[in-house]
Amino acid sequence: MGKLSIVKELWGFLIERRKWWLIPIVLFLVLIGVLIIFTEGSGILLPFVYTLF
Numbered sequence: 001m002g003k004l005s006i007v008k009e010l011w012g013f014l015i016e017r018r019k020w021w022l023i024p025i026v027l028f029l030v031l032i033g034v035l036i037i038f039t040e041g042s043g044i045l046l047p048f049v050y051t052l053f
Contacts, residue, residue: 010026014026
């Protein structure tokens with residue numbers, strides 16, 4: 001439950017402080033993190049990761 005509360009607190013902060021410009025940055029970082037996690041064990045997605053960087 002600790003990880004879920006961090007996400008909830010971050011979302012509350014972004015909405016309360018009207019930091020709308022941070023939402024795309026956070027989503028991009030989450031997307032890159034998920035992509036790195038899924039590509040650790042598979043060689044199929046590696047060429048797509050290399051094209052991003």
